[in-house]
Amino acid sequence: MTFDPGSANPLSGNPLITRGDMQRALLDLFDPLLPYFSAGNARVRLDAAAAHFDRAAADLEGFARPLWGLAPFAAGGGDFAHWDRYAEGVANGTDPGHPEYWGTVNGRDQRMVELAALGFALALLPEKLWEPLGPRERDNLVDYLLNVRQFDYAENNWKFFRILVDIALDRLGVPYDRTLTRQYLEELDGFYIADGWYRDGNFRRIDHYVPFAMHFYGLIYSRLVEDDHARRYRERALAFAGDFRHWFAEDGATVPFGRSLTYRFACAGFWSALAFADLEPLPWGEIKGLCLRHLRWWADKPMTHRDGILSIGFGYPNLMMSENYNSAGSPYWAFKAFLPLALGEDHPFWTSREVPPAAFEESVAQRHPGMVMMPCKGDVVALVSGQENRQMRFGPEKYAKFAYSTRYGFSVESDERAFAGGAFDSMLAFSDDGIHYRVRETNEEARLAGDVLYSKWSPWPDVVVETWLKPSPPWHVRVHRITTPRPLLTAEGGFAIARRDFEDDRLVAAPGSAHAIGSEDFSGIRDLGSTVTREGLVQKAPPNTNLIVAKTLVPQLRATIPAGETVLRCAVLAVRDTAVADNLWPLAPVVPAIAELDALAEQGEMVSAMEAPGRLP
Template sequence: MPSESAESFEPSESFELSERFERFEDRTLSPYTGYTRAHWEAVADNLLAAVAPYATGDGALYHLPGEHTSWSGRLSDGLEGYARTLLLAAFRRDEKVLERYADGLAAGTAGVWPRIEDRGQPLVEAASIALALRLTRPLLWDRLDDGVRQRAAAWLGDGLTAEPWPCNWELFPVTVGGFLQEIGYEPEASAAAIDRGLERIEQWYVGDGWYTDGDGRKYDYYNGWAMHLYPVLHAWLSGDTRLLDLYGGRLETHLADYARLFGGDGAPMLQGRSLTYRFATTAPLWLGALTGRTPLSPGETRRLSSGALRYFLDRGAVDDRGLLSLGWHGPNEAVLQGYSGPASPYWASKAFVGLLLPPEHEVWTAREDPGPTDRADAVTPVGPPNWLLQSTSSDGLVRLHNHGSEDVRYDPYYTRLAYSTATEPSPSYDNSVILGDDPSRTGIEPLGVGEGWVASRHTAGGGARVTSLVLAHGAVEVRAHVVAGAAPGTGVRVTGWTAKDDARAELLPVHGLLDAPTGLTGLSGTVIGEGSLFVALARLTAEPAPVPLAEAADVRVDGTGELTVTWSGGREVRVRVGDGVAEVRSH
């Protein structure tokens, strides 16, 4: 049942301006965010209240407003609205709200919902419905008429054998099977679906807590809100200690890296796809606390999670109707995919898994602890995706230097050289090496990551190979690129960060580069022979008066192409970059 402290307010009121919402703020318990469990409960309650008017008369579909319809069509979008908001109701455990979803379940399984078929969107939504029913079995499932239960089990049963796409979708039959096995429906088929899906994701586990989202090098938030969430929840709900040791152990390892992807203002890293799920990024943080498999303190878990929730609420993620829009802050089509429909943002419901922890749990009662970005400047190597994370506590920014993640297609949220918690990829190809007029970066090959450096090689410009190296210290970056296989005279353009809001972007030429011609961004150079070297200094900072960038690092290039970098603190790094080889030596 809802906590009495979670006073409701009308969905039309904005979260950030509601006096009643502000009254929950507690800067003693939560010095970083001010948020408490009461905030999470109130947000859940109001999100659920806001979608209610958009349900069909029988409650089986939720047709949320919006012009962007997914490629699955309106009926599937309506099912998505039901399933994803039901998941939120399940985490909230509000019996009154669950009653209306019980009515929708009865109608939906009586012929309203589309069937679950191979690689169809209803398989995704079946997983949310099955998980919700499993989490709330005494409150919802056990109170249904036998006929409704039989129809619902039969509808879900198609999900046991439906072929998923070869990615995180493999876990949807696992989730359906977990519930159906628990209620005794087709136990052999349910067990087979569970085993098959868990076996399939093993081929994508690359170690140190990281999965790829299917074949290739697709690293993003799906690691947390799908690849870890479903197996860990299944193991926890089934009481299988062997599985929980396996998947919970992987989650715990992953969270050590994952916690560094949040800025001091709560912003998650703007990288990857399905970013419109917004604060779903907090789900693995809560999951670690729920299962006791986390390296984070209770206060750090809540600081990071509440920070992300507040970040989005303060920036217009919820509109004046109380609905989550398709976008990032507010509406933003740049972050959408073809499968994004009006109800897609409600996978943000996963963030409320923390409400399964009782109010007296220490994750709610402990004082907020600082997160990694709050504590100190850090440059952290992340091995499996070949990323270098660069954070600065003075401005709370986190930068991700990407030398190993790409999607199967050219995607600006996967294939740029760098991302941050304060900027998003620009249409003018920020953080790129452009050969001639070709901005593409494909066939990324990781070349290693270590203390303060990361390197990779990729294809660009119709077949040329570019070896890229980044050295990072504080907020400063040295970026070096070696171009091989391009004809002499080929133009090269190196771009840096795109400034946004209070962040300041800087890019200075060091070797082989000059300011770009008027009308173009970045720095320009020309290939003069095989293995031409281009070096620049870059910085993204929100500090009001940083040391001039030219004084933050002394960079020298000798006749052999070796770089010597002396940071402002006196530490020296020597680097030799060749075609596909980077050798880094610190002194």
């Protein structure tokens, strides 16, 4: 027998239906960490891979992040047998004379992030982490927290980290200057857009950090503090829930979009935080279902190493898709999903019967993130325009593709000098030498007219592309008008589906179309009257580029376009139903005329993400 990677997943076999199931899941995920605690229990080092920050901060990350789940578990009466390790680790990690000292903060530092989890745990459970400490150990901890909070925190969700430490200091009766606390709360309000939506800082990015950071911390604040900020956080969460539920498929998967996806089921953190804050914007049974279905979606994924440690990656271990700030302990932000364990078993989150998600059959436009959420036979496809991230690795792939799918995820490219072999799923790539390539990285304009997205972008300063994205469930239509002073090679991809061994998949390519039929899925792209002839191709994408499966197939259309103006039109279809090859694939949707699309672009409202200034690193 060969090793089955899914068998090492601690969630495997857990039905994840009851409070007891969720408690068991938390402990099963935590227990593999125990052998990796240091002798003094202040550090947890999981492997030799590095992040951009120092090793001591990475070891603190491995130590602190599980507290996001352990603290609510214990606050809800759960029996966790290792609080003595954590108390000892806190004492040693904040002792400058101890060999496991976490290190002194002298400026903006990753330790600021990790101390938020410690602050949360101290506020929730002082009897576990504060009361066991002696006078000198308490002084060291307070000195450490006070030193860290004097430095400037990053201009994004990081500002909440200082506020969570401040809540802990309040709970412990430690005096401190509250001036910056008030200032940070006001600055966080500056990231708020409307209708429950934030930006993660003053950038053109609106991603999962809105639910699993901005709302998550705000809802914790609203449970632990009562003031006008707490009231606003509750109001904003109530407004956000109705939109965010459209990011989830019937099987619990969410739309993988943006950075930090290695945090995995932190994507359920918003639903967990609603329960913690006792807010019911949707019926409790629906909130419970959204949370637990998402956890269940992960139960059969090979997301851990052989010893059950969460890997860097998404559907499987994959450093390719990681951020520079991901250390081996980073994935344990996923423990944010366990916040409901702080609630007693009589809370309506637990007593309510789980209900299926409210079905939506029509596409739902979301102006603030620049998305149109499109139902696709139980899955969800997000059409996207208006976002960017030029500061993170693979920013174009994570923010600027045309479409993202709960079923098919997205791919990152593995070689910027391989135009012929690129995946280019849900992208339009250009090359002027057949080797290097350019894709959409940012937009000069992005507008939403009804359920049609328009964007204007430039792969080179002298090349202008206008793109329209229109839902036609389960298809979507793309139209690109390109103005270029020189001929360019182009490649446009559909969705990536799983590729089988032994060449068992059916690949069909012809002039103007390409499709692939796998064991469960169909993916195709069809030209609909471009002004040049495009050739179909099914690309065997480089391995380990897709987030969800390691080997994929991507149908593409390729052509050389001349100098001047070219219009490319196509329709894209991908569903978990191989029978559509015979019934739905021949029935491509109608493409609107260019004049109609121009009128929509003029009428459309600016996507809110565009209202933030574009920033280069």
